[in-house]
Amino acid sequence: MKKQKILININNLEEINEYKKIGINNFLFALNGFSIGYNSFEIREIPEDSYILINRVLDSKDIDSLKTIKDDLLKFKGIIFEDLGVYQIFKDTSLELIWNQAHFATNLTSINIWLDKVSSAVISNEITSNEITDIVSGVIKPVIFNVFGKNMIMYSRRTLLSNFNKYNELEKYNDMVLGENHTNNNFLVKETEYGSAFFNNEYFNYIDFSNTLNDDNIKFYLVLNLDLDTNTIKDVLEGKTIGNDGFLNKKTVYRMSEYTDRGVK
Amino acid sequence: MKTELLAPAGSLEKMKYAFLFGADAVYMGGKNFSLRANAKNFSLEEMKEAVEYAHSLGKKVYITCNIVFHNEDLEGLKEYLKYLESIHVDAILASDIAVMQLLKDEHINIPLHISTQASTLNYEVGKFYKEMGAERLVLAREASKEDIKRIHEETGLEIECFAHGAMCTSISGRCVLSNYCTNRDSNRGGCAQICRWVFDYKKDNEKVTDIPFSMTPKDLNMVPFINHMIDAGVYSFKIEGRMRSIYYVSTVILIYRRLLDKIKNGTLTDEYKKYATNILNRVANRESTPQFFDKLPGVEEQYYLGRKEESNQDFLGLVLDYKDGVATIEQRNFFKLGDEVQFFGPNMKTTNWVVDNIMDEEGNPIDVARHPQMIIKIKLPFEVKEFDMMRVKVFDEPTKND
Numbered sequence: 202m203k204k205q206k207i208l209i210n211i212n213n214l215e216e217i218n219e220y221k222k223i224g225i226n227n228f229l230f231a232l233n234g235f236s237i238g239y240n241s242f243e244i245r246e247i248p249e250d251s252y253i254l255i256n257r258v259l260d261s262k263d264i265d266s267l268k269t270i271k272d273d274l275l276k277f278k279g280i281i282f283e284d285l286g287v288y289q290i291f292k293d294t295s296l297e298l299i300w301n302q303a304h305f306a307t308n309l310t311s312i313n314i315w316l317d318k319v320s321s322a323v324i325s326n327e328i329t330s331n332e333i334t335d336i337v338s339g340v341i342k343p344v345i346f347n348v349f350g351k352n353m354i355m356y357s358r359r360t361l362l363s364n365f366n367k368y369n370e371l372e373k374y375n376d377m378v379l380g381e382n383h384t385n386n387n388f389l390v391k392e393t394e395y396g397s398a399f400f401n402n403e404y405f406n407y408i409d410f411s412n413t414l415n416d417d418n419i420k421f422y423l424v425l426n427l428d429l430d431t432n433t434i435k436d437v438l439e440g441k442t443i444g445n446d447g448f449l450n451k452k453t454v455y456r457m458s459e460y461t462d463r464g465v466k
Numbered sequence: 467m468k469t470e471l472l473a474p475a476g477s478l479e480k481m482k483y484a485f486l487f488g489a490d491a492v493y494m495g496g497k498n499f500s501l502r503a504n505a506k507n508f509s510l511e512e513m514k515e516a517v518e519y520a521h522s523l524g525k526k527v528y529i530t531c532n533i534v535f536h537n538e539d540l541e542g543l544k545e546y547l548k549y550l551e552s553i554h555v556d557a558i559l560a561s562d563i564a565v566m567q568l569l570k571d572e573h574i575n576i577p578l579h580i581s582t583q584a585s586t587l588n589y590e591v592g593k594f595y596k597e598m599g600a601e602r603l604v605l606a607r608e609a610s611k612e613d614i615k616r617i618h619e620e621t622g623l624e625i626e627c628f629a630h631g632a633m634c635t636s637i638s639g640r641c642v643l644s645n646y647c648t649n650r651d652s653n654r655g656g657c658a659q660i661c662r663w664v665f666d667y668k669k670d671n672e673k674v675t676d677i678p679f680s681m682t683p684k685d686l687n688m689v690p691f692i693n694h695m696i697d698a699g700v701y702s703f704k705i706e707g708r709m710r711s712i713y714y715v716s717t718v719i720l721i722y723r724r725l726l727d728k729i730k731n732g733t734l735t736d737e738y739k740k741y742a743t744n745i746l747n748r749v750a751n752r753e754s755t756p757q758f759f760d761k762l763p764g765v766e767e768q769y770y771l772g773r774k775e776e777s778n779q780d781f782l783g784l785v786l787d788y789k790d791g792v793a794t795i796e797q798r799n800f801f802k803l804g805d806e807v808q809f810f811g812p813n814m815k816t817t818n819w820v821v822d823n824i825m826d827e828e829g830n831p832i833d834v835a836r837h838p839q840m841i842i843k844i845k846l847p848f849e850v851k852e853f854d855m856m857r858v859k860v861f862d863e864p865t866k867n868d
Contacts, residue, residue: 258606258637261616264588286590304642304653308535310564327642328536335537355641355661358608358758361681364765365667369677379679380666384647388665401646453645455533455656 202411207438208252208345208421212240217248219431223438227421229254229281235267238353238391238398239427249276256301257395258356259284279320281345288319299323299345303353307332309339316342321420323347330410330449343420348407349437349444350425351389355399362392378402389427400427406437406444469726470701472528472626473719474708477506480715481516481527486853487716487812488723491526492516493559495708499539499546500530501583501655502708514553526556532581534639534653535562547574559604561639566598577601579626583639583653587613589620596621604628604704607686608637608758611698618699625699629692630718630746631706633683633757635661664771682769687754689742692722693729695759713781713798716855717749720812737864744861751778782807783835783842783856793844795835795856802834809846811854816863819846 204224211217211228220228230247231239231254239254247253253274259267264286271290274280279297280287291298297320306312307325315322323345324336337344366374379388379399387402411422426434437443473484475492484492494516495507508516513529520527529550533539543565550558551574558576560566561583569578579602580586580595587606595603602624605614609627618625634641642652643660650656664678686706688695695703703726705718721742728734747754755767783795801807803821810816824832825843835842 258585258608258640259588260608260610261588261613264590284585284588284591285594286588289590289594303640305534305562305639307653308537308540308562308564310537310540310567311535311562314563314567327645332537354646355636355643357636357641357681359635359681359683359763359768361635361768364768365679365681365770368765368768368770369675371675374667374669374674376669377674377679378668378671380668380673381647381660381663382666383663386647387668388643388646399641399643448645451649453649453651453654453656455651455654 202348202408202422202438203416204438206416206419206422207424209424209434210239210254210426211242211251212426214246216431219435223435225438228252229423231256235259235263237356237393237395238400239425244270244273247277249278251277252297252299253277253280255280255287256283256303256353258358259286264290281323292318297321301345303356309336312336312344313339313341316340316344321345323423326405326407327352327448327453329452330413333410333449334414337414337418340418343418345421345423346407346411346414346419347423347425348411349404349434350423351400351402351404351427352447353398354388354401356396357399358396360392360394361397362390404444405447406442407447407449408437408440410446410449467696467730468701469696469703469730470526470626471719471722471726472702472704473715474631474705474710475516475527476502476708476710478508478512478516478519480708480710480712482519483712483716483853484719485520485523485525487719489525489705489719491528491556491702492520493528493530493704493708495530495655496546499533499535499543501532501653501657502530510549513550513555517553517555520556521554528557528559528579529555530581531558531565532561532583533655534583535564536654539654540564544568544572547572547576551576557602563598566595566600570599579604582606582628585637585639586617587637589617592617592621592623596623602626602702606637607633611691611694611759614695614698614700624701626702626704627688627695627700628686628706629688629695629703629722630686630754631750632752633686635681635683678771680768680770683757683763684767684769685750685752685754686757687743687746688756688759689721689725689739689746691756691759692725693734696729711781713778713855713857714749717810717857718746720810721745723812735864741861741864748780748860749778780858780860781855782858785809785811785850785852785854785856786841787852788846788850791845791847793846793850795842795844797835797838797840797842799838800834800836801858806859808857808859809848809850809854810857811851813851814849814854817848818859818862819848 208227231241233241281299301323473489475481475494559581561581644652644658648658667679787794
């Protein structure tokens, strides 16, 4: 995996120099007010040669607000967006638009339809290694593949933690982990006024697997860091094994007839 | 004022009840390509029969084709859409752009409705889907009155909104909890409803309370704001529940039919709204609220403890026939002499009655209707019709003077 093809999100501005020292020069900043789950930044704080993350599902008032800062955003390299309203607002500009509709980039046909409209797309990492390989082999433009991080796996507009805290007269807890005991899963929940973002609390690590993909068809290898320090991230990128193989070898099913307690029939 | 009451149809039988009790249209899924993969769903032949039946009544059938596709799922999609075109379905609901593009590329002439799975919450998204050929948007359940109004005004598209039924905790389409906990793919119809489970509430690996964390939303119920929905531009009022019983579907559809009709003829009262809410809460065994329409939901719009939902035993019998003052009824739940019951149906005013006689199929008096689906006869002092229903007397329907 080429360092110059890594795109990494920034949680605090001091991380930039640390990453630059090891040859990473592509940075992603969650935009304050229009993103959820990650540390976010005001426009004035973000270096111009950066990508912007807008990952909220936006309502009509948000769209109106986004239009008021449209010109200010044109100086950046591009926007990774989830809400298709962002595409509508910026489609006639020179900004790189990158489709990142959460869990929807799961088939080659849809991804190529989008690639016909935008600069690139973030493909799903919640599909099998074979599916990912097929997609990367067949895309009409280089795509972005998320190789390390904690996946955001649910987005609720509700303030679920506040509601629970209030109902049970608990202190104002945030950044909580929900433990599910039957399946031994843990979910990290981060709440803001825009709702509740759920992350799988296990890191996935697809760095080894990403070396098997056709590099010509990869625009960036994306690292979405929630809570690790820069040294740990550097270790991960150098090959230290942190995290699991997610869905690479685990095919999801959707009919009960295909399902057993042990997995897929 | 033009509206559509849109019912779930989990089977041909449920579809027929939905139409009988007042639905203008139904939505259903085929065996493939539809969320609710574990519902009975419709074979190709059944869909054809459903469309013919609906059209004979002047009603409509929409087919859900709203999974998020993986590569392997796309096989057979083109042929499926062409089949749906050939049997003249009234629309398909889609969320994946692959379906929308295929309709365009292959010149398949089926109206396109954008599924709620696509999370449409603003007018620019609406414009995008209009460019993709959509005639109707099923908005995200998170849409406020203002969002609905803006989207309707700025796109000119038909607006469909959920009016009643279960809610996702997440914005629809934005949740894969099920994939992680059970390996069942929520966006391909396998959702295991993890958001209705309970969890330990932890910080730094320690539980901060022994109270289990729960995030289950109460059901959606738009009775208090149904006329405001019309004002905001909602055309189609959608009822959730393809996996619900005929009793549930019939009860809910009848209540919303009467609400819409009363709005149309200017006779809707607060008393009727209160009655409607009581009936709807009772049939679902859940509390319900308007959720996002007028505000962001807060503490009151959720449940906080693990809930065990007992099945509703209110449905006592289905009327098969009425002749010479005697109703023939198929029993659905236990009832006996002296019980207070209610008859309701699409063509009758809901009527209370105390059970003062029961006969077996041969006409012999009995005290109790004990066995599921046993056929009994009852002398009734008022007329009922085939497919009317008998339930436990729950609430009195308001009179005109209330």
